[in-house]
Amino acid sequence: xxxxxxxxxxxxxxxxxxxxxxxxxxxxxxxxxxxxxxxxxxxxxxxxxxxxxxxxxxxxxxxxxxxxxxxxxxxxxxxxxxxxxxxxxxxxxxxxxxxxxxxxxxxxxxxxxxxxxxxxxxxxxxxxxxxxxxxxxxxxxxxxxxxxxxxxxxxxxxxxxxxxxxxxxxxxxxxxxxxxxxxxxxxxxxxxxxxxxxxxxxxxxxxxxxxxxxxxxxxxxxxxxxxxxxxxxxxxxxxxxxxxxx
Numbered sequence: 001x002x003x004x005x006x007x008x009x010x011x012x013x014x015x016x017x018x019x020x021x022x023x024x025x026x027x028x029x030x031x032x033x034x035x036x037x038x039x040x041x042x043x044x045x046x047x048x049x050x051x052x053x054x055x056x057x058x059x060x061x062x063x064x065x066x067x068x069x070x071x072x073x074x075x076x077x078x079x080x081x082x083x084x085x086x087x088x089x090x091x092x093x094x095x096x097x098x099x100x101x102x103x104x105x106x107x108x109x110x111x112x113x114x115x116x117x118x119x120x121x122x123x124x125x126x127x128x129x130x131x132x133x134x135x136x137x138x139x140x141x142x143x144x145x146x147x148x149x150x151x152x153x154x155x156x157x158x159x160x161x162x163x164x165x166x167x168x169x170x171x172x173x174x175x176x177x178x179x180x181x182x183x184x185x186x187x188x189x190x191x192x193x194x195x196x197x198x199x200x201x202x203x204x205x206x207x208x209x210x211x212x213x214x215x216x217x218x219x220x221x222x223x224x225x226x227x228x229x230x231x232x233x234x235x236x237x238x239x240x241x242x243x244x245x246x
Contacts, residue, residue, distance in 0.1 A: 001048075003046070006041055007041060008041060012065055016063060017058050036049065042142070043144075045066055045070070046069055046142050070142055072102075075188035078194045078195070079197070080104075081104065081105070081228075081232060085114050092228075093132060100240055106151075108152050109153045109198060110204045111202065111204060129146075166191060172218045180220055181222075199228055
């Protein structure tokens with residue numbers, strides 16, 4: 001059943017007019033009055049809705065029963081990612097949503113190919129948030145992950161408490177690490193999990209040292225060097241299998 005995000009409060013039995021972008025999507029799918037769709041607002045749960053009327057720019061629906069359904073993993077995971085070039089970041093965010101990431105922090109590092117600031121950074125953040133929305137519509141998630149504003153890695157690390165809180169886990173992916181992925185906890189931590197991934201050229205030694213100084217554990221992923229767009233996704237998939245995220 002087609003699913004659509006609506007960024008407003010939803011209430012059973014109400015008749016509402018859908019946003020323009022949802023109407024355009026409905027038209028592309030060639031849906032008709034009488035068809036049933038699913039609406040969610042990113043805060044949890046979803047509603048069925050019946051299409052009542054369709055105009056060129058407007059679609060009216062009657063909101064049906066609320067369904068208390070969630071597709072979230074049994075842990076909260078933030079992916080802090082050195083910004084990847086080209087369209088890699090788009091692909092990475094889309095797949096990370098499917099794999100259960102709950103927040104994204106785009107980071108500028110000393111080896112970043114792409115550097116964002118000012119209005120360009122604001123536009124890119126909004127673009128990535130739209131990718132999150134579309135991915136939630138596709139994969140069935142009813143809670144919307146957040147894309148944070150782009151930050152310099154030193155600034156972001158400085159905003160974190162010097163030591164992780166109780167039940168919190170901070171993981172730095174590094175080809176120089178002596179600790180293997182297999183040493184991570186068997187059960188999901190009770191607190192926030194943060195996975196820190198470098199850009200195409202990886203983190204510099206000072207950046208890795210700063211992360212370790214803020215409670216990150218440097219973890220390696222075996223003898224093969226993974227691309228930046230592969231590493232985080234591989235870890236999210238492995239943790240989902242390990243911690244019951246599937």
